[in-house]
Amino acid sequence: MAMASPNNKALERYKSAVTAAASVMGAAMLLRRVVADFLPAGTSLGALLLLPPASARRHAVLIEEFDGALYNRVFLAAKAYVSTLLAAAPSSVPLMKASLPRGSGADQRVLLALRPGTAVVDVFGGAKLTWRLSRQQGRRGEDGGTREAFKLSFDAQHKDMVLGAYLPAVMARVEAMSQGQRQPRLYSNEWGKWRAVRLRNASTLATVAMDAELRQAVVEDLDRFLTRKEYYRQTGRAWKRGYLIHGPPGTGKSSLVAAISNHLHFDVYDLDVGGVRNNTELRKLLIRMKNRSILLVEDVDCALATAPRREGDGGSDGSSLAPAASKNHKVTLSGLLNMVDGLWSSSGHERILVFTTNHKDRLDPALLRPGRMDMHIHMGYCGFVAFRELAANYHGVDDHHPLFPEIEALLREVEVAPAEVAERLLMTDAADAAVEMVAKLLRDRKAGTGEEDGAGGYVKQKLHVGGPRRPRRLAPAPAPRRGGVGAASARRPVLGEEMGGSSRRGQGRGSGTGRHGRGRGRR
Numbered sequence: 001m002a003m004a005s006p007n008n009k010a011l012e013r014y015k016s017a018v019t020a021a022a023s024v025m026g027a028a029m030l031l032r033r034v035v036a037d038f039l040p041a042g043t044s045l046g047a048l049l050l051l052p053p054a055s056a057r058r059h060a061v062l063i064e065e066f067d068g069a070l071y072n073r074v075f076l077a078a079k080a081y082v083s084t085l086l087a088a089a090p091s092s093v094p095l096m097k098a099s100l101p102r103g104s105g106a107d108q109r110v111l112l113a114l115r116p117g118t119a120v121v122d123v124f125g126g127a128k129l130t131w132r133l134s135r136q137q138g139r140r141g142e143d144g145g146t147r148e149a150f151k152l153s154f155d156a157q158h159k160d161m162v163l164g165a166y167l168p169a170v171m172a173r174v175e176a177m178s179q180g181q182r183q184p185r186l187y188s189n190e191w192g193k194w195r196a197v198r199l200r201n202a203s204t205l206a207t208v209a210m211d212a213e214l215r216q217a218v219v220e221d222l223d224r225f226l227t228r229k230e231y232y233r234q235t236g237r238a239w240k241r242g243y244l245i246h247g248p249p250g251t252g253k254s255s256l257v258a259a260i261s262n263h264l265h266f267d268v269y270d271l272d273v274g275g276v277r278n279n280t281e282l283r284k285l286l287i288r289m290k291n292r293s294i295l296l297v298e299d300v301d302c303a304l305a306t307a308p309r310r311e312g313d314g315g316s317d318g319s320s321l322a323p324a325a326s327k328n329h330k331v332t333l334s335g336l337l338n339m340v341d342g343l344w345s346s347s348g349h350e351r352i353l354v355f356t357t358n359h360k361d362r363l364d365p366a367l368l369r370p371g372r373m374d375m376h377i378h379m380g381y382c383g384f385v386a387f388r389e390l391a392a393n394y395h396g397v398d399d400h401h402p403l404f405p406e407i408e409a410l411l412r413e414v415e416v417a418p419a420e421v422a423e424r425l426l427m428t429d430a431a432d433a434a435v436e437m438v439a440k441l442l443r444d445r446k447a448g449t450g451e452e453d454g455a456g457g458y459v460k461q462k463l464h465v466g467g468p469r470r471p472r473r474l475a476p477a478p479a480p481r482r483g484g485v486g487a488a489s490a491r492r493p494v495l496g497e498e499m500g501g502s503s504r505r506g507q508g509r510g511s512g513t514g515r516h517g518r519g520r521g522r523r
């Protein structure tokens, strides 16, 4: 036990004086902070004493749908979180909205939402927090649509807890929910807004038949990209990557994009350039893309005008080989590239840009310049290795099928797209019959009778179903096909407006798959 000496007593007195002074100062500082934080500027201490007790006052955080032109991520998180609150206590709100996320299947969880003007109460750390939804008309100069906002209100005494613990917990919960259940989404632009549509392509990097070394190079490039945050930060470069995927129709370009999306868990924003009304709209679309996403421009040689051209100009044959800026082409390639290099790169990170084309030779040289696209990926006609991968994936056929030697020899002589092979393989559930169908396709192709049976070519499958695209140049619908068992599943439904037909006959062998229809003005 310590002895009480005069010196010790003096020390004790000194300590208690310091402690008392510190608590008075602390209280004074706290009070000053409270005055500064909670009261309008200029409010005096005297006024503070006249106010009702803190517990009786309410504070609120307003969470608006848009932060300038950008979606407010806190609003999106709040919406998802409120949906879980409503699901947990449905009886607390007499009337709410129920919907399926756009483009999702009927097996998806129904999303519950507040109707404007209604509220739901949450309890956190003993505090009651009220989420109220309001809706207002967009301001002048904005795009005019209605905008929603959440008002999160709580007793003033819980302000620090709400900002420091509750809102971060809401964000973390929503993040965890999205990591756990989320399939990459496909967005498509409609009237200046991104709409989520159903991703129909479940390709993975393992199921896309392609050269093994090329596949490895793509995987490594993607994985390196993901882990190089520090490199991009240190070098001051935008954290983005560009891929140009080229090759004849039906060789798996779109499938590869879907596979990349599935590999990285990145959403795909499939930009229909023809549907973009002007550069302002394009700018809005680009900045409204989320991070960790892929911007896809398919058939870039057809989709984008290269440079302004005089009225009536066309190719030497009267056709328009290089689309020019015109009434139909509001967005030019250079306009898009400038925006991608500028605001798109600076307004987000972990972004991938993919251009696809059937005709690399027709691309604007600006796109082919070294350094413009980081990697050029060629998807070619089906070789024997690719065929074996498809046969193994679809039917589990091993390497020793009796028809394989013949097929290997034929594949060296004829050009056939993997899509055509895949289609034959999917026409029946019987493996031997499916392999025989591929062999027949190749024999017919060699003999130049490929389409006589009406089963040649393939019907282009979009990455998505759902959100209607505005009709583009329509080609006649393909002739009805005779299909075996499974033919329907081989050609999953394609939007009518996206189906087209052009006979392969007359294009010469090896011009690609004959019947495809994207309606994107493919030449």
Ligand SMILES: Nc1ncnc2c1ncn2[C@@H]1O[C@H](COP(=O)(O)OP(=O)(O)OP(=O)(O)O)[C@@H](O)[C@H]1O
Pocket: 207, 208, 209, 210, 247, 248, 249, 250, 251, 252, 253, 254, 255, 256, 358, 379, 390, 417, 418, 419, 420, 422, 460, 461, 516, 518
């Ligand atoms: N390399 C491949 N590996 C596996 N399946 C393929 C491959 N290529 C094509 N397919 C099959 O063919 C269908 C159409 O292919 P896909 O749309 O990816 O080709 P594409 O090269 O993008 O064609 P297009 O140039 O007409 O847009 C796919 O859904 C897939 O079933």
